Amino acid sequence: MTPLNINDFVRDLYATNEFIPLHAPTFCGNEKGYVTQTIDSTFVSSVGKFVDQFETQIEQITGTGKAVATVNGTAALHTALHMAGVRAGDLVITQALTFVATCNALFHMGAEPAFVDVSEKSLGLCPKALELFLQEHAVLSENGAVHKKTKQRFQAVVPMHTFGHPVELDELQAVCSKWNIALVEDAAESLGSYYKGVHTGTFGDYGAISFNGNKIITTGGGGVVLCKSADSGAKTKHITTTAKVPHPFEFYHDEAGFNYRMPNLNAALGCAQLEQLEMFIDQKRLLASQYQSFFKSSDFEFVTEPEYAKSNYWLNAIICPDKESRDLVLQETNAAGVMTRPIWQLMHRLPMFKNALRGELAISEQIESRLINLPSSPLGIQSL
Ligand SMILES: *Cc1c(COP(=O)(O)O)cnc(C)c1O
DSSP: OOHHHHHHHHHHHHTOSSOBOSOOOOOOSSHHHHHHHHHHHSOOSSOOHHHHHHHHHHHHHHOOSEEEEESSHHHHHHHHHHHTTOOTTOEEEEESSSOTHHHHHHHTTTOEEEEEOBOTTTSSBOHHHHHHHHHHHEEEETTEEEETTTOOBEEEEEOBOGGGOOOOHHHHHHHHHHHTOEEEEEOTTOTTOEETTEETTSSSSEEEEEOOTTSSSOOSSOEEEEESSHHHHHHHHHHHBTTBOOOSSOOOBSSOOOBOBOOHHHHHHHHHHHTTHHHHHHHHHHHHHHHHHHHTTSSSEEOOOOTTEEOOOOSEEEEOSSHHHHHHHHHHHHHTTBOOEEOOOOGGGSGGGTTSEEOOOHHHHHHHHHEEEEOOSOTTOTTO
16 A cells, blocks of 8 residues: 555545535535525524524433533633633643644633543543553542642542544443543544544533534534533533623623624524434445545554444544654645545644643554544545
8 A cells, every 4th residue: 555545546536626625514415595694684693583493402412401602612612621620721622633722721711731642442531541640640629529639629530532433431430430530622623523323522521523614514613511400501501601690781701701702603603503413423334434445454543442342433534654654644635635644743742731730642653653644524525
């Protein structure tokens, strides 16, 4: 197998000689109709029926107690962490192998990240590495788990479902319960992915999903907080909407809230997109199976869903035999107009997180040097 074969294969899949992006949004349903409706109604902003409808659709798809729509996935994560009790000075355990937004959300709250390795099977937070890390650095006190030396609280663990592949949630939950730490899922990439039949983002105390333009469905920019109960959902909605106490005309706010609500215009786009989610997932799983058979007898290992999960296969990925072959494929595919990408640089290599507490990151480093993402837009769309 050579980069040349990969180019030909991807071009055949998408049946085009044009540039092939990594992931393009697809609008082939009611998008224009719903967006036009919001403009005609003048309710393009903070109130309108599409926000409620969008939240209800997300509740039906994910089975969560209450969904709270937000302006983007980072804001959803910020809100979820706040609701899980994270405050300035706390430590939040997450993956070094993630998109920077996971860390930005907690950093801007004055919390600090602590990085733990990922497991090979999920590319997400490894329960064993988490337990070892806590044994080394934490002690249980009346404040929950605190750092042995600095006494900072370990307030939350944030696993991320990388490329849509669910992490080992039962095992992570067991470690979190033992150490009395909240579990907040960064499910930004995993709308439509299930762990043992349970939708990702609904397993932990809170979850956050993103609807940025490159995700499986988009609202332009947007996100949602998944809350377990109606009560935590009501509190979450309250704080994302300036914490205003309802009154026909008086302005009274009972805490310092956020202005994080999703505009109705974006929710209109999202409602139309959600109607097509099942079709997108079917097409992406079909695409993944075609990549899988193509790479079957090669030196490149196609990344598949863990055995306990059903993944949305948001972004397809291969693991190359070594860094040299990875660099060659990146070069030859991009030069030929077939967009591929390395995985994100590990978070502890970025200047703002270089002094963060961290465990051994051997698997993260292996994956960082050898993984490539492949074009993953749903098939059959380019020709529309
Ligand atoms: C996309 C993404 C986010 C943030 O979403 P935005 O909507 O872009 O703010 C957070 N975490 C991960 C892992 C993501 O991929």
